[in-house]
Amino acid sequence: MTYSQEKSxxxxxxxxxxxxxxxxxxxxxxxxxxxxxxxxxxxxxxxxDPARFHRVLDVGCGTGGWLIEMAQTYPNLKRLVGVGISKNMLDYARGQAVELQLGERVEFQVMDALRMLEFPNASFDLLNQRFGMSYLRTWEWPKLLSEFRRVLRPGGIARLTEGDIMIESSSSASLKLAQLLQQAFYQSGHFFTPEPDGVSSQLVRLLSQYGFKDVQMQVYELHYRAETPEGRDFIEDAKRGSRTLAPFIRKWVGVVEDYEELYQQMLVEIQQADFVATLKLLSAWGTKM
Ligand SMILES: C[S@@+](CC[C@H](N)C(=O)[O-])C[C@H]1O[C@@H](n2cnc3c(N)ncnc32)[C@H](O)[C@@H]1O
Structure with missing residues (x-):
């Protein structure tokens, strides 16, 4: 346990x-x-046909942006619930919902999805999870998917979205840092294979194997270029991620002597006018029978 965990x-x-x-x-x-x-x-x-969904659960909802945008996009949605383990993030998400006058339909609850989803059976029409690979180890998927099935109504949809580790970028330092992250994901048991698509490649199989029917998938390629608003967001994400994920990499890959050097090189490379990068995501969804 870290000092801050002991304290809290x-x-x-x-x-x-x-x-x-x-x-x-x-x-x-x-x-x-x-x-x-x-x-x-x-x-x-x-x-x-998103209009058929009325009650939505977002598992590991982060800062709540996806759920809030759902509420804004689909006014027919009656109940939108986001759960996660970080009270701090959920407080932020709740504040955003209230500010946007969505507080009556959108709620956020602190909950550890690895223990159980604290809702009665058949509570939701749509269950969403994006970037679960950040906290799920390979052996935790069966129990979680059985919880997903339990809280979905018959005919309800479970939708999973995961990303690949970045393999296309003009920044060689970004690619090296991405490789370290891939190794850490695999060593820690979060990835099923030591490949860039170590979780996304498994989503269709997982949904099919653990009781969902009519499983389908869609691949998304997101392109980022310097000096566009999206490119600037990409840079901010990369800068912060290289800091916040450093202890995870150190824990599972070991001390990387040139980590700071790589970080500094990445900062320079991603600010170049000709910087480009591509991210690949995969969404898979299936129906609870
Ligand atoms: C990578 S973030 C993704 C956030 C959001 N889904 C998105 O796509 O923007 C993963 C989220 O899962 C939450 N989380 C981590 N462990 C969890 C657990 N055991 N149960 C529920 N949420 C968890 C984290 O606090 C974080 O908010």
Whole structure:
């Protein structure tokens, strides 16, 4: 246990940033959420009939941006609930919802999804999880997916979105840092294979194997260029991520002697006028019968 966990009485957790009140990580997730939702083309770009959803649960909801945008995009949604383990992030998310006058429909609850989802059976029509690979180890998926099935109503949809480790960028230092992150994900048991798509490649299989029907998937490629608003968000995300994820990399890969050098090189490279990078995401969804 770290000193801050002992002080706050918090149990250690499996999230890749241990300190649940880390402000840098909150800010990174706020930026990343905006950048990913926009890059994918909205909150539910691949779903043919979103109007059929009335009650939505977002598991590991971060700063709540996806859920809040859902509420704004689909006024027919009656109840939107976000759960996560960071009280700090959920307080921020709640504040945003209230400010936007969505407090009556949108709620946020502190909950450890690895223990259980504290809702009665058949409570939701849509269950969303984006970037669960940040806290789920391979052996934790079966229990979580069985909880997803339990809280979904028959005919409800579970939708999972995961990203690949970046393999295309004009910044060689970014690619080296991304490789270190991939190694840490694999060594820590978060990735099923030591490949850049170590979780995303498994989503269709996981949903099919653990009881979902009509499983489908969609791949998204997000392109970033210097001097565009999206490119600037990408840079901010990369800068913060290289800091907040450094202890996770050190824990699972070991001390990387030239980490600081790589970080400084990345800062220079990603600010170049010709900087480009591509991120690949995959959404998979299936129906609870
Ligand atoms: C990488 S963030 C993704 C946030 C959001 N889904 C998004 O896409 O912007 C993962 C989130 O899961 C939360 N988390 C970590 N461990 C968790 C657990 N055991 N149960 C529920 N949420 C958890 C973290 O606090 C963080 O907010």
């Amino acid at each position: 009485g918090e149990q250690p957790n499996t999230y890749f940033v241990q300190d649940r009140s880390n402000e840098q990580e909150l800010e990174r997730l706020r930026i990343q959420d905006k950048m990913v939702t926009a890059g994918m083309g909205g909150v539910l770009p691949e779903q043919s």
